[in-house]
Amino acid sequence: MSVSASKKRRALISGLAFLTPNIICVGLFTIFPVFFSIGMAFTNWDLTQHNMFKDVPLRFVGFDNFVELFRNLYFWQYLGNTLFLMIGIPFAMAGSLGAALLLNQNARSILRRGGLLLLATVGLTGACLLLVTLGMAASATVILVVSVAVAVLMTGTVGGSMVYRTLFYMPHFTAGVATFLLWKKMYDPLTGPINQALNPVLSGLEPMVLAAPDRTFSWLAIALVLVIGWLAMSWIGKMRGECADGDLGPAAFVLCVLLLLAPLLFLGFRAMPRYLWFPLSVGAVLITLFHAGRFLWSERMRARGPWEGAGGALLLTGGLLTLSLILFGLSLVSHHLPAMAAEGLDPPRWLVAYHWAKPALMIMAFWGAIGSNNMLLYLAALSNVPQDLMEAADIDGAGAIQKFWYVTWPQLAPTTFFILTMSVIIGLQGGFEMARAMTEGGPAGATTTLSYYIYSEGFETGRLGYASAVAWIMFIMVFSITIVNWKFGSRYVND
Amino acid sequence: MKHVFVIAFLVLSVLSVVTAMLRPDPQSEHPVLYWVTNPQETRHRQARAFVDWIDRTHGLQVDFRIDSDNDDLRKKIIQGVSGVAGDLIDFRSGDHIHFAHAVGMIEDVTESARAKGFPADKTYEAAIPEFVFEGRQYGFPAGSFIHMYWINEAVFEQYDLPLPRERMTLEEFEELGRKFVERANPPGARQERFFLFGSGTFIANALRRGLGGDVFNETLTAATLDSEESVESMEIIHRWTHDYGIMPSAADMASFAAEQQGDAHVAIPLFARGQFALLLWGRSAVTYFRPLGLDTGLSVMEPPNVGFPNTSMGVRMVTIYKKTPNRELAEYFLQYLMSEDYNRIIAEEGEDMPPDPAHARTDAFLHPPDHPNEWGAHDTFARAAEEIAIGEPFSPFVLPGTVHRIWSRAFSEIMSDRRSIHEALGIATDRINAEIASAIAHPDNEHLLERYNRALEDQQRIDDLLARGEPVPLSLIRNPYYQRYYLYTGQAYDDGAES
Numbered sequence: 001m002s003v004s005a006s007k008k009r010r011a012l013i014s015g016l017a018f019l020t021p022n023i024i025c026v027g028l029f030t031i032f033p034v035f036f037s038i039g040m041a042f043t044n045w046d047l048t049q050h051n052m053f054k055d056v057p058l059r060f061v062g063f064d065n066f067v068e069l070f071r072n073l074y075f076w077q078y079l080g081n082t083l084f085l086m087i088g089i090p091f092a093m094a095g096s097l098g099a100a101l102l103l104n105q106n107a108r109s110i111l112r113r114g115g116l117l118l119l120a121t122v123g124l125t126g127a128c129l130l131l132v133t134l135g136m137a138a139s140a141t142v143i144l145v146v147s148v149a150v151a152v153l154m155t156g157t158v159g160g161s162m163v164y165r166t167l168f169y170m171p172h173f174t175a176g177v178a179t180f181l182l183w184k185k186m187y188d189p190l191t192g193p194i195n196q197a198l199n200p201v202l203s204g205l206e207p208m209v210l211a212a213p214d215r216t217f218s219w220l221a222i223a224l225v226l227v228i229g230w231l232a233m234s235w236i237g238k239m240r241g242e243c244a245d246g247d248l249g250p251a252a253f254v255l256c257v258l259l260l261l262a263p264l265l266f267l268g269f270r271a272m273p274r275y276l277w278f279p280l281s282v283g284a285v286l287i288t289l290f291h292a293g294r295f296l297w298s299e300r301m302r303a304r305g306p307w308e309g310a311g312g313a314l315l316l317t318g319g320l321l322t323l324s325l326i327l328f329g330l331s332l333v334s335h336h337l338p339a340m341a342a343e344g345l346d347p348p349r350w351l352v353a354y355h356w357a358k359p360a361l362m363i364m365a366f367w368g369a370i371g372s373n374n375m376l377l378y379l380a381a382l383s384n385v386p387q388d389l390m391e392a393a394d395i396d397g398a399g400a401i402q403k404f405w406y407v408t409w410p411q412l413a414p415t416t417f418f419i420l421t422m423s424v425i426i427g428l429q430g431g432f433e434m435a436r437a438m439t440e441g442g443p444a445g446a447t448t449t450l451s452y453y454i455y456s457e458g459f460e461t462g463r464l465g466y467a468s469a470v471a472w473i474m475f476i477m478v479f480s481i482t483i484v485n486w487k488f489g490s491r492y493v494n495d
Numbered sequence: 496m497k498h499v500f501v502i503a504f505l506v507l508s509v510l511s512v513v514t515a516m517l518r519p520d521p522q523s524e525h526p527v528l529y530w531v532t533n534p535q536e537t538r539h540r541q542a543r544a545f546v547d548w549i550d551r552t553h554g555l556q557v558d559f560r561i562d563s564d565n566d567d568l569r570k571k572i573i574q575g576v577s578g579v580a581g582d583l584i585d586f587r588s589g590d591h592i593h594f595a596h597a598v599g600m601i602e603d604v605t606e607s608a609r610a611k612g613f614p615a616d617k618t619y620e621a622a623i624p625e626f627v628f629e630g631r632q633y634g635f636p637a638g639s640f641i642h643m644y645w646i647n648e649a650v651f652e653q654y655d656l657p658l659p660r661e662r663m664t665l666e667e668f669e670e671l672g673r674k675f676v677e678r679a680n681p682p683g684a685r686q687e688r689f690f691l692f693g694s695g696t697f698i699a700n701a702l703r704r705g706l707g708g709d710v711f712n713e714t715l716t717a718a719t720l721d722s723e724e725s726v727e728s729m730e731i732i733h734r735w736t737h738d739y740g741i742m743p744s745a746a747d748m749a750s751f752a753a754e755q756q757g758d759a760h761v762a763i764p765l766f767a768r769g770q771f772a773l774l775l776w777g778r779s780a781v782t783y784f785r786p787l788g789l790d791t792g793l794s795v796m797e798p799p800n801v802g803f804p805n806t807s808m809g810v811r812m813v814t815i816y817k818k819t820p821n822r823e824l825a826e827y828f829l830q831y832l833m834s835e836d837y838n839r840i841i842a843e844e845g846e847d848m849p850p851d852p853a854h855a856r857t858d859a860f861l862h863p864p865d866h867p868n869e870w871g872a873h874d875t876f877a878r879a880a881e882e883i884a885i886g887e888p889f890s891p892f893v894l895p896g897t898v899h900r901i902w903s904r905a906f907s908e909i910m911s912d913r914r915s916i917h918e919a920l921g922i923a924t925d926r927i928n929a930e931i932a933s934a935i936a937h938p939d940n941e942h943l944l945e946r947y948n949r950a951l952e953d954q955q956r957i958d959d960l961l962a963r964g965e966p967v968p969l970s971l972i973r974n975p976y977y978q979r980y981y982l983y984t985g986q987a988y989d990d991g992a993e994s
Contacts, residue, residue, distance in 0.1 A: 018500065048894070049939055051576040053599030053817055056939050190685060190750035352745040354913045443745065444908040459569045461897055462598070 040468035041065055047462030065469035074445060075453070075470070081358060082449045086427040088362040090322050092369030093419055097412070099370045100378030101404075103165050165379070168371040180437040183364045187350035198347035209341035217337045222276070224331035225268075228324045229280060232260055233287050235320055239313060240291040248313055251306035256317040257288055264324055271332055307487075312413075315420065351439050357446040361434050374419045381415035382408070421485045428478050450474050523558040528824050529581035530813075531571060534563035537782070537844045541837060548836045549827055557824060568594070575600035575816065582819040583828055585637065586812045589625040589887050590895040595814065596633055597894060602815040604826060605632045611830040618850050621808035624886035624975050634814035635829040638847035640777030641808045641884045642697050643876060648792035650769040654678040659773070659796045661875060665731070668799035672741040675772050680740075690741040692762045693775025695732055696906050697807065698742075698798065702728035704885070704976055705801035707984075710898065713957050713967075713977045714950040715890035718927035720902065721920045729909055729916045731801075736910065743771075745910065763787070778876045781845035781869055794871035797883060803980055808884035811847065845869075848880050855880065886975040892931040892947055901926045961986065968992070 042060055049056045069075050171179065186192050209217070236257055242248040261284060268277045350360040385408055393403045431449030435441050441448035441456070448456075450470060458467035532538050542559050549555045562581050565574060568591050574580040576598060584601070586592040595601050608614045613635045615627045622639045626632060644659075651658050656675055659668070672690035679688035691698075703709065708724025711717065719725070735741040743751070751761055751770075763783040766774040773796070774780065784793070798806055813832060815825040831837050838849040842860035849855055855877040862870050889895050905923035908914040914922070935944045953971045960967045966985065970992035972978045981987030 014497075044937075044939075047572065047576060048594070048597035048599075051598055051600075052578060053576075059938070184749075188750050189746040192750075349746045349749075352749050352911070354911045442907050443911040444913040445904060456900075459573075460900070461894065462572070462594070 037468045037471060040465050041472050043465045045463075045465035045468075047464060061465070065466045066473070068466065069469055069473065074448075077445055078448045078450055078453045081445075081447060082428060082431060082451075084358050085362055085365070085431055085449065086424065087322060087325070088365055088369075089420070089423045089427055090319050091366050092372075093374065093416070093423065094319075095366055095370035096372060096374035096419070097378050097416075099168050099375045100382055103168060103375070103379060104382045168375060171368045171371045172373065176433050177437050179368070180364075180434060184351065184438050187360055189347070189349040189352060192350075194350070195347040202345040202347060206341045206345045209337050209345075212338070217334045221331040221335035224327050224334060225272070225276070225280065228264065228327050228331075229284060231320060231324060231327075232264065232284065235260065235317070236288055236291050240294060242309065242313075244294075247309050249306040249308035249310065252308060252310035252313050253292070255310065256313045257292075259314070260317050260321050260324070261285075261288065263321060264328065267325070267328060271328075311417070315416070352443055354443050354446045357439055357443060361431070361438070361447055364434070374423070377415050377419060378412065381412050385411045417485070421482060424481050424485065425478050428474060428481070525556040525558040526821055526824055527558045527560060528583065528821050528828070529560050529562045530583040530585070530828070531562045531565050531581035532583075532585040532813075533566050533587070535782075537840070537846065538563070540844075541840055544836045544840060545828060545831050548831050548834055549824075552834075553827060555824070555827070571595065572598060572600070578818050580816045580818070582816055582821050582825045584814050584816055586634075586814060588809055589889055590899050592626055592633070592810075592812050592814070593628075593889055593895045596628055600817050601633045602817050602819070602822065602825075603631050603633060604635070604815060604829065605630075607826045608632050608635065608829070611826055613829050613833045613850075617833060619808060619848065619852055619880055619884065621880070621884040621886045621975070622810045624889055625808075625810045626812050626814075628891070634812050635832050636810040636850045637813045637832055638779075638811045638841055638850065639808055639880065640779060640811070640847040641876065641880050642693070642701070642775055642777060642806050643795045643797060643879060644691065644693070645766065645774040645776055645780055645872070646794045646796060647766055647769060647772060647774075648794060650679075650772045651675075653769065658794065661795070662797050662800050662804060665799045665801045669735075669739065669741070672735070673739050676740045679772075686740050686747070688770050688772075689743045689747070690771070691735070691773040691775070692743060692766065692771040693773075695736075695742070695910065696903055697775060699728045699732050699906065701798040701806055702731055702801055704805045704807075704980070705798070705803050707802060707980065709888055709974060709976045710902065711888045711890050711974055712954060713972045713974050714954040715888060715973050716892065716947060716950045716954055717931065718898070718924045720905065720927065721917070721924040725920055726916050729906075729920065733909060733916070777847050778845065778873065779847045781866070781872075784869075785845065785866065790866075790868050792871065793869050795875040795879075797875075797879060803983055804883045805885050805976075805979070806879060806883055808880065808886055848876065852881065885979050888974045888976055890931070892934050892943060893927060894930075897930055898927055901930075 042062060042065070044050075044059050044061045044064070050058050186194050189195055239248055239253055239256060243250065243253050265281055265284070268281065272280075348356040348360075350356050389407050389411070390403060393407050398406065429451055431447070432451040432455060435447045435449060435452050436455075439447045441452050451474070454467050454470045454474070457463050457470060530538075530542065538561055542561055546557055546559050549557055565571060565581065566585070568586075571580060571584055571586075571591075572594065575584075575595065580600065584595070586595060592601075605614075615623050615632045615635075618636050619639050621641075622636055626634050626636070646659055648658055654675060656671065656678065659671060663671070675690045676686070676688070680686045700710070703722075703724050706724035706727055708719060708722040708728075710720055712719050732742070736744050748761075751765060762771060762774060763776075763780065764787060765771055767784065767787045767789045775798075781793075797804055813829060815822060815829070819825055832850045838851045838854035839857075839859060841847070841849040842854050842857055843863065845863065845866075849860070854860055855873075861873045861877065863873075887895070890898070901923050905914075905919040908919040909916050913919075931947075934940055935947045937943075950973065953973075957967050957971050967981060967987045968990035969978055969982070969987050970990050972981065972987065978987070982989070
């Protein structure tokens with residue numbers, strides 16, 4: 001007994017000895033600064049006033065820093081920028097999942113079949129030849145693209161999935177700033193390859209748009225809006241059905257409906273003519289009320305908790321909302337296209353145009369996210385999907401899409417939830433490096449995120465108290481969203 | 496595991512010792528003086544000259560070391576407030592100097608400057624607001640720069656255009672600029688050649704001042720960025736950029752410099768190969784032209800004259816860190832900046848204006864023997880530094896860096912058509928004034944409030960006098976621009992008193 005206790009004590013001491021340096025460092029450089037910064041947020045700490053050269057006492061200012069923060073219009077702009085950039089999260093997740101699904105295939109066996117390789121090579125070479133023939137791209141670029149594509153396919157054939165996995169993961173282990181500079185070159189509005197490729201496309205599109213019958217694009221815009229309405233109403237109807245089946249709680253239903261309709265109605269109000277917005281809005285609200293009324297009378301509704309199934313519904317509603325916003329943007333573009341074509345269609349000025357700078361960063365982040373750790377997590381999760389479930393689905397005659405939707409996707413739920421939580425946290429905290437290296441927060445603050453704002457307030461103006469207040473507001477947001485994620489996400493995972 | 500841990504510990508310990516042994520010896524038989532400055536080869540020549548000079552003139556041996564790794568404002572400030580900065584610290588703009596002064600990390604050298612012969616009035620008058628605060632001197636310029644338009648004469652010959660004169664009206668300038676753009680760019684193709692490259696905010700400042708307005712009012716108590724002159728100056732810049740193509744837009748610049756957006760150094764080679772006919776830069780541009788082998792004729796013109804000829808002056812400033820253990824030696828370095836040895840290097844190397852204005856009249860400055868193509872330029876710089884250069888307006892009630900950020904933001908909003916000129920300048924003015932209000936309301940700033948109230952009274956008197964059409968005593972005016980402008984227009988008189 002005493003020998004065992006002595007062993008335990010020695011093991012404990014030995015363990016602590018190993019851990020002590022780490023504990024000390026974490027305590028000193030992480031935990032202490034975190035708590036210290038709480039105090040700072042409530043003081044008037046300003047580097048120009050409170051430092052070793054001056055004996056001005058530090059004062060407790062209560063919530064003054066926070067009040068100033070909320071009154072500052074730029075804070076709201078930068079918060080908006082941060083949230084806007086986070087719209088890319090669903091796409092990034094979808095990209096990671098897509099890449100993981102592709103990389104989970106046995107590339108060597110597929111490619112050895114030859115057909116896909118042949119098809120891809122022929123298609124790519126044909127496209128490149130077409131470009132060269134039309135003089136739409138520099139031949140060097142074409143040669144490069146063809147060479148890289150062939151090399152990738154060939155090495156994939158020889159090396160199998162591992163080659164592709166390495167290639168896809170490459171953005172993640174490439175130095176950030178180098179990547180940013182590369183993208184900056186690609187986004188060059190006048191000579192960058194992206195606009196070089198867009199220029200001939202837009203030049204070709206221009207006469208087509210102008211030659212189109214009158215109001216064609218207005219009708220297309222309306223059609224897109226109707227598609228959005230149809231998607232939204234279908235989803236609301238589907239959720240109502242799930243409510244009736246007892247799979248979705250009423251509170252979750254209401255929240256999802258609000259999340260989906262409120263931004264769309266608001267944007268419609270801002271951008272659409274009233275004669276169009278009004279009937280569409282009334283129609284959407286009436287249909288929603290109809291669905292709500294139907295399930296409110298349902299007997300089964302009472303049998304379930306109010307937040308039943310909220311996680312999954314919120315995730316899919318968020319995805320649908322994002323898709324709707326894209327369609328809405330396309331609808332606006334379509335509406336204004338004839339007028340734009342009359343003035344000449346120019347490619348975006350990307351990083352130097354106020355309204356294009358954020359999308360430009362989002363596209364780059366999307367590219368980076370496809371081959372990120374998220375892809376690895378999905379790959380790991382895919383390898384854990386039980387094969388017997390797949391075989392059972394095969395026996396039941398399920399197709400590839402059905403197998404994905406009813407077998408793979410639910411099995412990936414814990415990973416998806418984890419990735420979503422981490423992406424939201426990183427999204428709220430992120431954007432600093434990109435903005436610093438590519439745009440310096442501009443143009444006109446278009447790419448200044450909260451983290452960049454903290455940096456500039458802390459180190460460019462020296463207002464450490466105020467910067468700490470911004471940091472803590474950011475923390476509260478991260479914390480709140482994480483709590484919501486856990487509350488609903490854990491249900492979603494367990495569902 | 497224990498063995499692995501012990502081995503790792505031992506290996507790391509040995510490597511630590513090896514690293515420590517490989518580091519340069521911090522010890523020296525002589526006092527060691529660190530100079531935090533930019534990484535230019537000429538700094539080493541200046542440093543070697545200082546070591547010789549102090550030995551020759553004071554009989555002192557110094558180990559003088561250049562620290563160019565910490566030449567970043569944030570590093571300087573953070574190291575400064577942490578007590579570990581270099582003995583001598585360079586600051587390359589008034590904004591930075593004022594920030595360091597506000598922090599309190601730079602030494603007041605007023606008395607030693609008088610004793611050792613480097614008082615503020617020994618250098619250019621326009622440079623003084625950059626390093627003299629409330630009558631106290633904080634350092635000495637290692638060089639002063641004025642913004643002028645460099646002219647690549649070959650480009651004008653190429654397009655059969657007359658060379659710009661040293662002083663041109665706005666109309667003449669615009670006409671020449673439009674002609675250049677038309678002749679230098681084939682019709683229908685993307686514009687690749689521009690008449691002028693330069694920092695838009697600097698160009699706007701000179702235009703605003705030429706029209707009779709400034710960032711601050713006469714007593715520096717309020718921002719006046721929303722004035723009519725300010726609006727008009729921005730209209731001109733906007734027109735030059737978006738209507739006439741005289742200046743490149745942000746998109747054009749991004750194309751020229753995808754690696755360093757907005758970095759003016761990209762403009763030097765473009766100017767050398769004729770893509771810009773004019774380049775807004777100080778005299779130090781020659782330090783970039785010479786390595787490029789630019790041997791075509793170079794001359795210089797003033798910013799276009801819209802009523803009051805002017806240009807701005809800034810300094811590269813050497814300050815003494817307050818916690819230096821070598822204050823006496825550091826002061827000798829500032830004394831050295833006024834010496835023949837140092838000023839001759841500045842003149843020969845083609846750096847900015849020498850700290851001692853007399854050296855801007857030497858043959859070494861005006862006619863560098865190896866570069867006759869520059870001879871038409873240096874004399875214009877020398878005259879402009881004394882005749883039309885004006886210091887920046889630094890309000891004691893708000894940090895210049897904050898003003899710069901707000902103004903740059905407004906500029907960016909206007910140039911990206913995010914806001915109208917009136918709206919953007921109105922917002923910027925309100926923001927700067929809110930910063931001033933916040934600073935003087937701060938309980939720790941009672942002295943600032945008293946000063947502000949006195950200045951407000953003076954402003955009231957100035958406004959009353961101007962409203963009655965009477966001249967204003969110069970001592971009431973604190974903004975260096977208005978001191979010069981009102982004397983020029985006859986709206987002020989020198990009453991001999993100190994402002």
